[in-house]
Amino acid sequence: MVDAVEPEYKEYAIEEFLVRSEPYYRPVGDELDLFTAAYNQHIPVLLKGPTGCGKTRFVEYMAWKLGRPMTVIRPDGSGGRPAQELREGEVRVPLVTIACHEDLTASDLVGRYLLDSEGTRWIDGPMTRAVKAGAILYLDEVVEARKDTTVLIHPLTDHRRILPVEKTGQIIEADDRFLLCISYNPHYQSALKDLKHSTRQRFISVEFDYPPADIEAEIVARESGCTTEQAVALAKLGEKVRNLRDHGLQEGASTRLLIYAGRLMREGIPARRACQVAIVWTLTDEVELQRSVEEVVSSIFE
Amino acid sequence: MSNAPFDEIEAELAKLPPAVLEVYREAAAAMESSFSSEELALWAKEGATIAGQTVRSWEAAVEYYRVGPLVARSLAFPSFMQWARCGTYLSQDSPTLAVSFFKASPAIVSNLRPQYIPRWAGLGRSLYKGTWKSSTLSARFFEVSPDLIRSLPFWDVEVFASLIEALSYKSYDVAVECLTLGRDVLPAMGREREAFLAMSRALSDGNWREVKSCLEMAPRALQQIEEGQTSRFLKLGERLTKVGIRDTARFLSDGSQALGQVPQGSQAHILDLCEGLLAVSPEAVPPFLKSLDGVLHRVTVNQLDTWFQHGVQLLKENPESGIAFFKVESNTSESLLETLSSSLELDRVKGVVRLYCRALSGSPIEVMNTHELVRRNIGWVDEDSASTDGTKVFLPPVVDHYQDKNENFSWFKVVATHQVGHLEFGSFAYDFGRPATQFEEERRFVLERERGLQQISDDVLVGDAEADGQVRSFTDIGRFLSLFDDRKLAFDLFTVLEDCRLDYRIKVEYPGIRRAAAAVQGDTLARRPEVEDLPLQEALVELLIKMSLDQFNSLPVPVDYKEEATMLARILHRLRTALANVEDTAEATLRAYEIISRLENETQPEDQWEPEDMDDPGEFSEEDFQSLLDKLQASQDSSGEGGEGDPYESPEPVDYRGDFKPEMVQLLTKLQMDQNQQGEGEPLSQEMLEQLLQDSAELELDAEQGDINNSMSTFAQNIMKEAGVPPPNSQPGQGYGPLLHDDDQGGELEAREPKAYVYDEWDFRANDYKPRWCVVKEKTLDEGDSGFYNDALKNYSSLLNHIKRQFELIMPETFRKIYRMVDGEDIDLNAALEAAADIRMKVPPDEKIYWRRNKIERNVSVVFLLDMSASTAEAIDEGRHTVDDRDAPDDPVEYMVWLRRRREGLVRRHYKRIIDLEKESTALLIQALESIGDNYGIYGFSGYGRENVEFYVIKDIEENFSERIKRRIDKITPLHATRMGSAIRHAITKLEHQDSPTKIMFLISDGRPQDRGYSREGVEKEYAVHDTHMALLEAKRKDITPFCLTVDKAGHDYLKEMCGDMGYEVLGEIWALPERLPMLYRQLTA
Secondary structure, eight states: OOOOOOOOOOOGGGGGGOOOOOOOOOOOOHHHHHHHHHHHHTTTEEEOTTSSHHHHHHHHHHHHOOOOOHHHHHTTTTTOOOOOGGGGTTOHHHHHHHOOOTTTOHHHHHHEEEEEEEEEEEOOHHHHHHHHHTOOOEEGGGGOHHHHHHHHHHHHSSSOOOEEEEEEEEEEEOOOOOEEEEEEEEOOOOOOSOOHHHHTTTSEEEOOOOOOOOOOOOOHHHHHHOOOHHHHHHHHHHHHHHTTTTTSSSSSSOOOHHHHHHHHHHTTTTTHHIIIIIIIIOOOOOOHHHHHHHHHHHOOOO | HHHHHEEEEEHHHHTSSSHHHHHHHHHHHHHTTSSSSHHHHHHHHHHHHHHTSSTTHHHHHHHHHHHHHHHHHSSHHHHHHHHHHOOOHHHHHHHHHHHHHHHHHHHTTSOOHHHHHGHHHHHHHHOOOSHHHHHHHHHHHHHHHHHHHSSSSSHHHHHHHHHHHHHHHHHHHHHHHHHHHHHHHHOOOTTOOOOOHHHHHHHSSSSSSSHHHHHHHHHHHTTOOOTTHHHHHHHHHHHHHHTTTTOOOHHHHHHHHHHHHSTTTHHHHHHHHHHHHHOOEEEEEEEHHHHHHHHHHHHOOHHHHHHHHHHHHHHHEEEEEEHHHTOOOOOHHHHHHHHHHHHHEHHHHHHHHHHHHHHHSSSEOOOOOOOHHHHTTSSSOOOSOOOOOHHHEEEEEOOOOSHHHHHHHHHHHHHHHHHHHHHHHTTOOOOTTSSOOOOSSOHHHHHHHHHHHOOOOOOOOOOTOOOHHHTTTTSHHHHHHTTSOOOHHHHHHHHHHHHHHHHHHHHHHOGGGHHHHHHHHHHHHOOOOOGSBBBBBHHHHHHHHHTTTOSSSSEEEEGGGGHHHHHHHHHHTTTTTTTEEEEEHHHHHHHHHHHHSSSSSOOHHHHHGEEEOOOOOOOOHHHHOOOHHHHHHHHHHHHHHHOOOOOOOOOOOOGGBBBHHHHHHHHHHHHHHHTTTTTTOOOOOOHHHHHHEEEEEEEHHOOOOSOOOHHHHHHHHHHHHHHOOOOOOOTTTTSSOOOGGGGGGGOOOOOOOOTTEEEEETTTTTTTTEEEEEEEEEEEEOOOTTHHHHHHHHHHHHHHHOOOOOHHHHHHHHSSSEEEEESSSSEEEEHHHHHHHHHHTOOOOOOSOOEEOOOOOEEEEEEEEEEGGGGGGOOOOOOOOOOTTOOOOOOHHHHHHHHHHHHHOOOOOSSBBBHHHHHHHHHHHHHHHHEEEEEEEEEEESSSSSSSSEEEEEOTSSSSEEEHHHHHTTTTOOEEEEEEEHHHHHHHHHTTOOOOOOEEEEEESOOOOOOTOOOOOOHHHHHHHHHHHHHHHHHHHEEEEEEEEOOTTTHHHHHHHHTSSSSEEEEEEGGGHHHHHHHHHHHHHO
């Protein structure tokens, strides 16, 4: 019998969540420089790209990367910030991620009054906390959110960098390290859910796409731990399947799915089967498409 | 009033057994209200007459009196007396008959028109032949009559009675049994009853015993058969019976079972086949139906035709073996099925193969069958070889190389992969100037200089230049091949070597296909000719082919030419690397050519061959090659020019690799490109093109004897057309794209009149839109009378109230804040106070203390599209079983005419039609919509042909409701066909301009979309469904929610395809439409 294992989980306050260990991110272009420059210049960033191509990983990586050099620079006083939030000489760039959905209202982001025994108590929403803590606020799939939330973004993203909190009658000026970053997948938005230009033009846009086959193979090998040949074949499969994007498939196989397939293979699942469950069946329910993708799989894998 | 006649009668009756008088008195009392006393006297007297006829006829009189009051309720006195006299006559023959007649009467007279009563009595009488058995039968007939007459038209009763009579000549017992069965079975039948009776009638003349089993069988059997086909099926049975085929009952059961198993919608086709077979040999029909199920398990309906035709042919030659064939008891039949069932039709896997090719190549490749390519007549002539023209992959329509479907599919896959390989690995991207990677020396330049050909810059053709060399160099491949004297040999070598490179590359890139490819190669190898039988040059080419097919061991090599063979093997091995490109193939071709062309094409003696392994012939080196070449040249010089070799013949093509025509592909691509960027340089003239084709090795191979020049110019014209170059003397502006569909020729349309709009149409075979294909003409519907509208509201007043209430319920919830939510925008003060109080009192508070604004304010725009096609004129079967012939004429002659006309469906009944219900529903809906204030438009659509899609405005979306709209509804009538796609597209345009967040398109139809050139039998049917599907998708993309409601019960099969994941409903009961429509709408928007 195994001893009862203590459940292992960690709990953080939203604004205290730090990316502590270096996440794996393989740069494809100049996106690291772009993001760093934008961060230093307080320019909000819009990440465009299909699902599973590494947007979220990129933000995580940047949060980690931006946090570290500052441990060197900021305590020296060059940043000119009060040191109250620093602990043991570390500058933290917390990462607050919010997955947007169509019911997400402004008060979900800003905060609301709660009842307690004494009456009401105001509680900050995640956006407010991120603004106060100087975090990177990452709004994932921002177009999914209700229209009123996008209005909140506006004063935060121009020179003012403020968050008006209507209900408490306050205005919060953002911490110097605060950066708003949103992501958006141009492929499956309907015309109606498109971002308004007044919102869009407050960001610089970094385009992401699936990496070229050789880099993708590297990523798949590294992330999944499968063999190089398998990774190369998976990358080839990814490339071929993405060719079908405008011929019935809504989305091509994401790098994430390729990695899943690689992981299954590493666990000893036969290659064709792994691709079937990780890629073919995930991508589509249409029988003919499934069959076609399976034929591609069975051509590439023995 | 005098009682004298009554007393007299009573006195008379008193002589009879007492029961008579008793019943009479009772009845007389009950009758008084119905008839006058004179009439009553007549009635009473008739009873006395009946009673007085024979010894036992008093029993009939009892019955007569007993039912009198009941019958009198339904009949006027003259008819009543007619009825009574019928009984009298019957009782003359047999009191038993009369008793049964009277007993059945009360139930009959209320359902039968009075003038038929004598005929009915006559039917019973005709069954009576004076014997005891016949009187039982006849009495039985009267007994079952009420059931029959209630549910059958009288005509059918008559036919049935005559059937029974016919049977009674054979056996009374059987007749009685059938009579009873008929009563149970016939009422449940619909239109097929007539056919069934006709069949039974045919039976009764011959195998009369079977009538009974047919009756027993029928209900279960006919269930299996699609409505509308039953009559044909029974008719078939009748014809079989008439030609003397026994076992009709077996036919019914086997046949219906077989038909029940066939794929939906193909019963009609099977019946076609049966009818065809009947004409050839009736005996074959039952076995055919019997084996049908088994056969269809193995082959598709399409393949069934092949099998069937073969059988028919056999039948004509030898009836015995034909029948065995249809029983699947012959080898021919069995092996044909075997072949058919394992063969694979391209059409069935086309979709998969197409996507597969697209995935591999990354370009929108189309997959077509090779017949299509040959039909275009641009130089490809082989119907069975796969090929590609650079944008399409052509595959043979059927594969039956193997006994197994999967293997046949693998073959398709290997072939398709090879063809796509040409694109993926750049066979057609050959560039004369690009360096090869595997060969150090660029010998082509050397050769070109040697031959003194000018080097011409790639694509610009200077006019007036010397024709030959320059025209040949129009493409890079052409330029390369023009380096050689023997272009045929050069081209064959290029083909083999390029295919070798591709097959190797494919095996590297696609390890998964290796096994299948190896199997195909193995089979191909087995079919190759023996190298030893060929003259030297051809033998060496064949050796290369074998090596390209992965055979390297024990290759027969001529002893004297071992060095040459080894050098060829080395050259070939250079291409067996993933890095080799098409330029390498060219260099390899050049080297192989240099060797082979210097040899005499002579057959080598049999003993001059030795097996040799060539899997590792050593590295190729330019020095060795040059020294071999020098040696060959020397020996050639010494022997002089007079070599006695046979002329070189091309090798047998390698079947799975198909037709490789790189020059043609480059030519087509180039022509197309030139076409797109006009003005750059002189375009190729037709003469030049012909010259070019004449020189091309690719065509030389295929040109059949006959007028080559003529076919060249045809090719040239077709190629130009294919490439989109307008031929001389043509008006510009006509479409020259590849016209793949002859069936609906023509080009784009223009909207010439006001309120006409042009829309694209989706062609699912081309997987693309046909541009500007349909013209939608918008018209405002004429105004009629508002009476229809008002009547509809009146007729459905209770339903209308209900609907209105339901709709009003939607209203208030829309603009309200929702209180007492677990989560929300802000605290709901009331709830919060209560909760705070609870907390103070140490009671667990309710946690629902927030309010939230409802996220949707009702702002809906909706368009209703009504199907106004001709089929909506169809009357609705009201589902009543009683025969409604109240309006039938009384005169028998007229009646017969009326009946016949009615049967032919020529009499317009005052039945409701589908469109009437559509109209009524619209009226109700308008009321409902007005009550909630949604923005709505109502349109009807119909039309004929793509030039004339009619779109009728009943209420435009921007129009306000008014009397005029009520009047327009009256004018909604069934018109022509249904081209749904274009109508939907026009409705989208209407909705697009609305700024409501919720937009809905509601389509109400009565069947599948069809129109001229839009839906025909076979594939065409799908065309319409696909176009409609695409139109609905377009709506969805524009954020319009489409919903289809159909009253076609057979709607499930195509609606699923047509609507995909979009909403639809098939209304099982058309009567529910007025109720269902508003409710559906409510659900959709609430």
